[in-house]
Amino acid sequence: MAADETVAGFLDGLASEQPTPGGGGAAAISGAMGAALVSMVCNLTIGKKKYAEVEAEMTEARARSEALRRQLTGMIAEDVAAFTAVMAAYGLPKGSDAEKEARRAAIQGALREATDVPLACARACRAVIDLCEGVARQGNLNVISDAGVAVLSAQAGLRSAALNVLVNARAMEDRAFAQERLAELDRLLAGADALTERVYDVVRAKLT
Protein backbone atom coordinates (compact mmCIF):
# COMPACT_ATOMS: atom_id res chain seq x y z
CA MET A 1 0.00 0.00 0.00
CA ALA A 2 1.16 3.47 -0.89
CA ALA A 3 -0.10 6.59 -2.59
CA ASP A 4 -0.53 4.77 -5.91
CA GLU A 5 -3.41 2.72 -4.53
CA THR A 6 -6.95 3.96 -5.18
CA VAL A 7 -8.79 5.89 -2.48
CA ALA A 8 -11.37 3.09 -2.24
CA GLY A 9 -8.62 0.47 -2.06
CA PHE A 10 -6.85 2.36 0.70
CA LEU A 11 -10.10 2.61 2.66
CA ASP A 12 -10.76 -1.13 2.20
CA GLY A 13 -7.28 -1.86 3.55
CA LEU A 14 -7.80 0.50 6.47
CA ALA A 15 -11.08 -1.19 7.43
CA SER A 16 -9.73 -4.74 7.11
CA GLU A 17 -8.30 -6.89 9.87
CA GLN A 18 -4.88 -6.57 8.26
CA PRO A 19 -2.61 -4.51 10.52
CA THR A 20 -1.54 -2.18 7.70
CA PRO A 21 -2.48 0.37 6.58
CA GLY A 22 -3.62 1.75 9.95
CA GLY A 23 -3.91 4.99 11.86
CA GLY A 24 -0.43 6.11 10.86
CA GLY A 25 -1.36 6.08 7.18
CA ALA A 26 -4.61 7.90 7.92
CA ALA A 27 -2.62 10.57 9.80
CA ALA A 28 -0.30 11.03 6.82
CA ILE A 29 -3.27 11.38 4.42
CA SER A 30 -4.96 13.90 6.72
CA GLY A 31 -1.78 15.96 6.78
CA ALA A 32 -1.31 15.64 3.01
CA MET A 33 -4.92 16.77 2.39
CA GLY A 34 -4.24 19.80 4.62
CA ALA A 35 -1.09 20.65 2.67
CA ALA A 36 -2.87 20.13 -0.67
CA LEU A 37 -5.69 22.50 0.32
CA VAL A 38 -3.19 25.18 1.36
CA SER A 39 -1.68 24.81 -2.13
CA MET A 40 -5.14 25.04 -3.71
CA VAL A 41 -5.97 28.31 -1.96
CA CYS A 42 -2.55 29.70 -2.94
CA ASN A 43 -3.03 28.58 -6.54
CA LEU A 44 -6.38 30.37 -6.73
CA THR A 45 -4.92 33.54 -5.18
CA ILE A 46 -1.64 33.86 -7.13
CA GLY A 47 -2.03 35.78 -10.39
CA LYS A 48 -5.30 37.48 -9.40
CA LYS A 49 -5.15 41.29 -9.63
CA LYS A 50 -7.27 41.68 -6.52
CA TYR A 51 -4.68 39.74 -4.52
CA ALA A 52 -1.52 41.18 -6.07
CA GLU A 53 -0.41 42.57 -2.70
CA VAL A 54 -0.13 39.10 -1.12
CA GLU A 55 1.33 37.34 -4.16
CA ALA A 56 4.81 36.97 -2.63
CA GLU A 57 3.47 35.46 0.62
CA MET A 58 1.18 33.09 -1.29
CA THR A 59 4.01 31.95 -3.56
CA GLU A 60 6.22 31.30 -0.52
CA ALA A 61 3.39 29.45 1.28
CA ARG A 62 2.75 27.27 -1.79
CA ALA A 63 6.42 26.27 -2.03
CA ARG A 64 6.29 25.13 1.58
CA SER A 65 2.92 23.39 1.36
CA GLU A 66 3.96 21.48 -1.77
CA ALA A 67 7.17 20.29 -0.08
CA LEU A 68 5.14 19.20 2.96
CA ARG A 69 2.60 17.44 0.73
CA ARG A 70 5.38 15.42 -0.91
CA GLN A 71 6.80 14.42 2.48
CA LEU A 72 3.41 13.49 3.92
CA THR A 73 2.39 11.50 0.84
CA GLY A 74 5.62 9.49 1.12
CA MET A 75 4.87 8.77 4.78
CA ILE A 76 1.84 6.63 3.86
CA ALA A 77 4.23 3.93 2.61
CA GLU A 78 6.88 4.67 5.27
CA ASP A 79 4.34 4.00 8.00
CA VAL A 80 3.45 0.63 6.48
CA ALA A 81 7.15 -0.29 6.20
CA ALA A 82 7.91 0.74 9.79
CA PHE A 83 4.94 -1.14 11.20
CA THR A 84 5.72 -4.24 9.12
CA ALA A 85 9.29 -4.24 10.46
CA VAL A 86 8.02 -4.13 14.05
CA MET A 87 5.65 -7.03 13.39
CA ALA A 88 8.43 -9.02 11.70
CA ALA A 89 10.76 -8.43 14.67
CA TYR A 90 8.13 -9.64 17.14
CA GLY A 91 7.77 -12.75 14.97
CA LEU A 92 11.46 -13.73 15.26
CA PRO A 93 12.26 -17.03 17.05
CA LYS A 94 12.81 -16.86 20.79
CA GLY A 95 14.01 -20.36 21.63
CA SER A 96 17.60 -19.90 22.77
CA ASP A 97 19.04 -17.02 24.79
CA ALA A 98 20.90 -15.85 21.68
CA GLU A 99 17.64 -15.83 19.71
CA LYS A 100 15.89 -13.94 22.48
CA GLU A 101 18.61 -11.32 22.51
CA ALA A 102 18.59 -10.98 18.69
CA ARG A 103 14.80 -10.66 18.76
CA ARG A 104 14.90 -8.03 21.51
CA ALA A 105 17.47 -5.98 19.60
CA ALA A 106 15.48 -6.26 16.36
CA ILE A 107 12.27 -5.13 18.10
CA GLN A 108 14.01 -2.15 19.68
CA GLY A 109 15.59 -1.14 16.37
CA ALA A 110 12.25 -1.38 14.57
CA LEU A 111 10.52 0.64 17.31
CA ARG A 112 12.95 3.54 16.79
CA GLU A 113 11.86 3.82 13.17
CA ALA A 114 8.21 3.26 14.12
CA THR A 115 8.50 6.19 16.53
CA ASP A 116 10.42 8.47 14.18
CA VAL A 117 8.01 8.06 11.21
CA PRO A 118 4.91 9.35 13.07
CA LEU A 119 7.07 12.01 14.77
CA ALA A 120 8.10 13.27 11.31
CA CYS A 121 4.41 13.16 10.33
CA ALA A 122 3.52 15.24 13.41
CA ARG A 123 6.28 17.73 12.55
CA ALA A 124 5.01 18.13 8.98
CA CYS A 125 1.37 18.45 10.11
CA ARG A 126 2.34 21.18 12.59
CA ALA A 127 4.13 23.02 9.77
CA VAL A 128 0.93 22.82 7.68
CA ILE A 129 -1.12 24.23 10.58
CA ASP A 130 1.39 27.09 10.92
CA LEU A 131 0.96 27.90 7.20
CA CYS A 132 -2.82 28.05 7.43
CA GLU A 133 -3.24 31.27 9.39
CA GLY A 134 -1.70 33.53 6.75
CA VAL A 135 -3.51 31.71 3.96
CA ALA A 136 -6.86 32.01 5.78
CA ARG A 137 -6.30 35.73 6.38
CA GLN A 138 -4.96 36.63 2.93
CA GLY A 139 -6.19 33.97 0.50
CA ASN A 140 -8.90 34.28 -2.15
CA LEU A 141 -12.19 34.77 -0.36
CA ASN A 142 -14.00 32.51 -2.86
CA VAL A 143 -12.17 29.44 -1.56
CA ILE A 144 -11.55 30.49 2.01
CA SER A 145 -13.55 27.56 3.39
CA ASP A 146 -10.81 25.35 1.93
CA ALA A 147 -8.29 27.07 4.22
CA GLY A 148 -10.55 26.04 7.10
CA VAL A 149 -10.70 22.44 5.91
CA ALA A 150 -6.90 22.56 5.51
CA VAL A 151 -6.28 23.43 9.15
CA LEU A 152 -8.81 20.88 10.43
CA SER A 153 -7.24 18.10 8.33
CA ALA A 154 -3.73 19.01 9.47
CA GLN A 155 -4.84 19.13 13.11
CA ALA A 156 -6.36 15.64 12.83
CA GLY A 157 -3.09 14.48 11.23
CA LEU A 158 -0.99 15.98 14.04
CA ARG A 159 -3.05 14.55 16.89
CA SER A 160 -3.35 11.16 15.14
CA ALA A 161 0.39 10.96 14.55
CA ALA A 162 0.91 11.86 18.23
CA LEU A 163 -1.00 8.73 19.27
CA ASN A 164 1.29 6.60 17.13
CA VAL A 165 4.40 8.20 18.63
CA LEU A 166 3.03 7.42 22.11
CA VAL A 167 2.22 3.79 21.25
CA ASN A 168 5.72 3.03 20.04
CA ALA A 169 7.72 5.20 22.43
CA ARG A 170 6.21 3.48 25.45
CA ALA A 171 7.55 0.10 24.28
CA MET A 172 11.14 1.36 23.92
CA GLU A 173 13.83 0.29 26.37
CA ASP A 174 16.08 3.23 25.45
CA ARG A 175 14.25 5.72 27.67
CA ALA A 176 16.55 8.61 26.75
CA PHE A 177 15.62 8.14 23.06
CA ALA A 178 11.94 7.83 23.93
CA GLN A 179 11.94 10.88 26.22
CA GLU A 180 13.66 13.02 23.61
CA ARG A 181 10.95 12.11 21.05
CA LEU A 182 8.15 12.70 23.54
CA ALA A 183 9.62 16.10 24.41
CA GLU A 184 9.64 17.10 20.74
CA LEU A 185 6.09 15.82 20.41
CA ASP A 186 5.02 18.03 23.31
CA ARG A 187 6.57 21.04 21.58
CA LEU A 188 4.75 20.19 18.32
CA LEU A 189 1.40 19.85 20.10
CA ALA A 190 1.85 23.02 22.18
CA GLY A 191 -0.51 25.72 20.98
CA ALA A 192 -1.60 23.72 17.93
CA ASP A 193 -5.24 23.36 19.01
CA ALA A 194 -5.51 27.06 19.92
CA LEU A 195 -4.00 28.04 16.57
CA THR A 196 -6.42 25.71 14.76
CA GLU A 197 -9.39 27.33 16.50
CA ARG A 198 -8.06 30.79 15.64
CA VAL A 199 -7.81 29.88 11.95
CA TYR A 200 -11.26 28.22 12.04
CA ASP A 201 -12.71 31.40 13.58
CA VAL A 202 -11.07 33.57 10.91
CA VAL A 203 -12.66 31.40 8.21
CA ARG A 204 -16.09 31.24 9.87
CA ALA A 205 -16.12 35.01 10.33
CA LYS A 206 -15.54 35.42 6.58
CA LEU A 207 -18.41 33.02 5.79
CA THR A 208 -21.13 34.76 7.79
Add this chain to the structure above:
Amino acid sequence: MAADETVAGFLDGLASEQPTPGGGGAAAISGAMGAALVSMVCNLTIGKKKYAEVEAEMTEARARSEALRRQLTGMIAEDVAAFTAVMAAYGLPKGSDAEKEARRAAIQGALREATDVPLACARACRAVIDLCEGVARQGNLNVISDAGVAVLSAQAGLRSAALNVLVNARAMEDRAFAQERLAELDRLLAGADALTERVYDVVRAKLT
Protein backbone atom coordinates in the same frame (compact mmCIF):
# COMPACT_ATOMS: atom_id res chain seq x y z
CA MET B 1 -12.73 12.32 -9.61
CA ALA B 2 -14.12 9.67 -7.34
CA ALA B 3 -12.94 6.90 -5.05
CA ASP B 4 -11.41 4.97 -7.96
CA GLU B 5 -8.71 7.60 -8.40
CA THR B 6 -5.34 6.98 -6.73
CA VAL B 7 -4.57 8.67 -3.42
CA ALA B 8 -1.73 10.60 -5.07
CA GLY B 9 -4.01 11.61 -7.96
CA PHE B 10 -6.69 12.82 -5.57
CA LEU B 11 -4.11 14.89 -3.67
CA ASP B 12 -2.81 16.39 -6.93
CA GLY B 13 -6.35 17.36 -7.88
CA LEU B 14 -6.95 18.84 -4.43
CA ALA B 15 -3.81 20.98 -4.64
CA SER B 16 -4.48 22.20 -8.18
CA GLU B 17 -6.23 25.40 -9.20
CA GLN B 18 -9.12 23.34 -10.49
CA PRO B 19 -12.17 23.93 -8.30
CA THR B 20 -12.83 20.22 -7.80
CA PRO B 21 -12.04 18.19 -5.83
CA GLY B 22 -12.01 20.60 -2.88
CA GLY B 23 -12.68 20.75 0.82
CA GLY B 24 -15.95 18.82 0.48
CA GLY B 25 -14.14 15.79 -0.92
CA ALA B 26 -11.49 16.05 1.79
CA ALA B 27 -14.27 16.09 4.42
CA ALA B 28 -15.80 12.93 2.94
CA ILE B 29 -12.42 11.15 2.95
CA SER B 30 -11.76 12.19 6.56
CA GLY B 31 -15.13 10.76 7.56
CA ALA B 32 -14.57 7.60 5.52
CA MET B 33 -11.15 7.06 7.14
CA GLY B 34 -12.80 7.43 10.55
CA ALA B 35 -15.46 4.86 9.65
CA ALA B 36 -12.85 2.50 8.20
CA LEU B 37 -10.75 2.65 11.38
CA VAL B 38 -13.82 1.87 13.51
CA SER B 39 -14.32 -1.19 11.30
CA MET B 40 -10.65 -2.14 11.68
CA VAL B 41 -10.79 -2.06 15.48
CA CYS B 42 -14.03 -4.10 15.39
CA ASN B 43 -12.48 -6.61 12.97
CA LEU B 44 -9.51 -7.11 15.29
CA THR B 45 -11.78 -7.52 18.34
CA ILE B 46 -14.46 -9.84 16.94
CA GLY B 47 -13.56 -13.53 17.28
CA LYS B 48 -10.93 -13.00 19.99
CA LYS B 49 -11.58 -15.06 23.15
CA LYS B 50 -10.40 -12.24 25.38
CA TYR B 51 -13.10 -9.97 23.94
CA ALA B 52 -15.95 -12.49 23.69
CA GLU B 53 -18.07 -10.40 26.07
CA VAL B 54 -18.22 -7.42 23.71
CA GLU B 55 -18.59 -9.42 20.49
CA ALA B 56 -22.24 -8.45 19.96
CA GLU B 57 -21.54 -4.72 20.41
CA MET B 58 -18.52 -4.88 18.10
CA THR B 59 -20.47 -6.73 15.40
CA GLU B 60 -23.24 -4.13 15.62
CA ALA B 61 -20.72 -1.26 15.51
CA ARG B 62 -19.02 -2.76 12.46
CA ALA B 63 -22.29 -3.05 10.55
CA ARG B 64 -22.92 0.65 11.17
CA SER B 65 -19.38 1.80 10.43
CA GLU B 66 -19.29 -0.14 7.15
CA ALA B 67 -22.61 1.40 6.05
CA LEU B 68 -21.27 4.86 6.94
CA ARG B 69 -18.02 4.17 5.10
CA ARG B 70 -19.94 3.29 1.93
CA GLN B 71 -22.00 6.48 2.19
CA LEU B 72 -18.99 8.69 2.86
CA THR B 73 -16.94 7.14 0.06
CA GLY B 74 -19.79 7.86 -2.36
CA MET B 75 -19.89 11.47 -1.22
CA ILE B 76 -16.45 12.16 -2.70
CA ALA B 77 -18.00 12.01 -6.17
CA GLU B 78 -21.32 13.55 -5.06
CA ASP B 79 -19.47 16.63 -3.81
CA VAL B 80 -17.72 17.06 -7.16
CA ALA B 81 -21.06 16.70 -9.01
CA ALA B 82 -22.84 19.19 -6.74
CA PHE B 83 -20.07 21.75 -7.00
CA THR B 84 -19.82 21.33 -10.78
CA ALA B 85 -23.57 21.95 -11.09
CA VAL B 86 -23.29 25.19 -9.12
CA MET B 87 -20.40 26.38 -11.33
CA ALA B 88 -22.36 25.46 -14.47
CA ALA B 89 -25.40 27.38 -13.25
CA TYR B 90 -23.31 30.49 -12.54
CA GLY B 91 -21.96 30.15 -16.10
CA LEU B 92 -25.41 30.33 -17.75
CA PRO B 93 -26.13 33.34 -20.01
CA LYS B 94 -27.61 36.42 -18.36
CA GLY B 95 -28.43 38.67 -21.32
CA SER B 96 -32.24 38.87 -21.31
CA ASP B 97 -34.56 39.02 -18.30
CA ALA B 98 -35.73 35.48 -19.13
CA GLU B 99 -32.13 34.27 -19.16
CA LYS B 100 -31.42 36.02 -15.87
CA GLU B 101 -34.44 34.36 -14.27
CA ALA B 102 -33.51 30.92 -15.64
CA ARG B 103 -29.95 31.39 -14.38
CA ARG B 104 -31.13 32.48 -10.94
CA ALA B 105 -33.42 29.45 -10.65
CA ALA B 106 -30.66 27.10 -11.80
CA ILE B 107 -28.21 28.54 -9.27
CA GLN B 108 -30.72 28.20 -6.45
CA GLY B 109 -31.56 24.62 -7.42
CA ALA B 110 -27.87 23.70 -7.56
CA LEU B 111 -27.22 25.35 -4.20
CA ARG B 112 -29.83 23.13 -2.54
CA GLU B 113 -27.93 20.03 -3.59
CA ALA B 114 -24.60 21.68 -2.73
CA THR B 115 -25.93 22.30 0.79
CA ASP B 116 -27.52 18.88 1.24
CA VAL B 117 -24.42 16.91 0.20
CA PRO B 118 -22.12 18.37 2.90
CA LEU B 119 -25.00 18.21 5.39
CA ALA B 120 -25.30 14.48 4.71
CA CYS B 121 -21.52 14.24 5.12
CA ALA B 122 -21.74 16.03 8.49
CA ARG B 123 -24.54 13.67 9.57
CA ALA B 124 -22.49 10.59 8.68
CA CYS B 125 -19.36 11.96 10.37
CA ARG B 126 -21.33 12.65 13.56
CA ALA B 127 -22.60 9.05 13.46
CA VAL B 128 -18.99 7.84 13.19
CA ILE B 129 -17.98 9.97 16.20
CA ASP B 130 -20.90 8.52 18.17
CA LEU B 131 -19.66 4.99 17.37
CA CYS B 132 -16.13 5.68 18.55
CA GLU B 133 -16.71 5.88 22.30
CA GLY B 134 -17.86 2.29 22.71
CA VAL B 135 -15.15 1.03 20.38
CA ALA B 136 -12.46 2.97 22.28
CA ARG B 137 -13.69 1.62 25.62
CA GLN B 138 -14.24 -2.00 24.56
CA GLY B 139 -12.06 -2.63 21.50
CA ASN B 140 -8.86 -4.67 21.30
CA LEU B 141 -6.23 -2.84 23.34
CA ASN B 142 -3.53 -3.65 20.75
CA VAL B 143 -5.15 -1.32 18.20
CA ILE B 144 -6.78 1.16 20.51
CA SER B 145 -4.78 4.06 19.07
CA ASP B 146 -6.70 3.44 15.84
CA ALA B 147 -9.94 4.22 17.68
CA GLY B 148 -8.36 7.54 18.63
CA VAL B 149 -7.38 8.26 15.03
CA ALA B 150 -10.92 7.29 13.99
CA VAL B 151 -12.56 9.92 16.18
CA LEU B 152 -10.08 12.63 15.18
CA SER B 153 -10.62 11.92 11.47
CA ALA B 154 -14.41 11.92 11.85
CA GLN B 155 -14.28 15.18 13.82
CA ALA B 156 -12.23 16.83 11.07
CA GLY B 157 -14.77 15.52 8.55
CA LEU B 158 -17.72 16.91 10.53
CA ARG B 159 -16.24 20.36 11.06
CA SER B 160 -15.01 20.53 7.45
CA ALA B 161 -18.40 19.55 6.08
CA ALA B 162 -19.95 22.20 8.31
CA LEU B 163 -17.92 24.90 6.57
CA ASN B 164 -19.24 23.72 3.21
CA VAL B 165 -22.84 23.79 4.45
CA LEU B 166 -22.30 27.39 5.64
CA VAL B 167 -20.75 28.49 2.33
CA ASN B 168 -23.68 27.28 0.27
CA ALA B 169 -26.51 28.01 2.68
CA ARG B 170 -25.57 31.68 2.89
CA ALA B 171 -26.05 32.07 -0.88
CA MET B 172 -29.58 30.63 -0.84
CA GLU B 173 -32.60 32.85 -1.38
CA ASP B 174 -34.95 30.30 0.20
CA ARG B 175 -34.15 31.31 3.78
CA ALA B 176 -36.54 28.77 5.30
CA PHE B 177 -34.68 25.95 3.51
CA ALA B 178 -31.33 27.40 4.56
CA GLN B 179 -32.35 27.91 8.20
CA GLU B 180 -33.66 24.38 8.46
CA ARG B 181 -30.31 23.03 7.23
CA LEU B 182 -28.34 25.30 9.54
CA ALA B 183 -30.48 24.20 12.48
CA GLU B 184 -29.74 20.55 11.73
CA LEU B 185 -26.06 21.41 11.39
CA ASP B 186 -26.09 23.01 14.84
CA ARG B 187 -27.60 19.84 16.28
CA LEU B 188 -24.92 17.71 14.59
CA LEU B 189 -22.12 19.92 15.92
CA ALA B 190 -23.55 20.13 19.45
CA GLY B 191 -21.40 18.15 21.85
CA ALA B 192 -19.28 16.64 19.07
CA ASP B 193 -16.04 18.31 20.16
CA ALA B 194 -16.57 17.36 23.81
CA LEU B 195 -17.30 13.75 22.82
CA THR B 196 -14.18 13.69 20.63
CA GLU B 197 -12.03 14.86 23.54
CA ARG B 198 -13.61 12.25 25.81
CA VAL B 199 -12.78 9.46 23.36
CA TYR B 200 -9.26 10.87 22.85
CA ASP B 201 -8.74 10.89 26.62
CA VAL B 202 -9.97 7.29 26.92
CA VAL B 203 -7.44 6.25 24.27
CA ARG B 204 -4.56 8.27 25.73
CA ALA B 205 -5.21 6.85 29.19
CA LYS B 206 -4.89 3.33 27.75
CA LEU B 207 -1.59 4.24 26.08
CA THR B 208 0.25 5.54 29.13
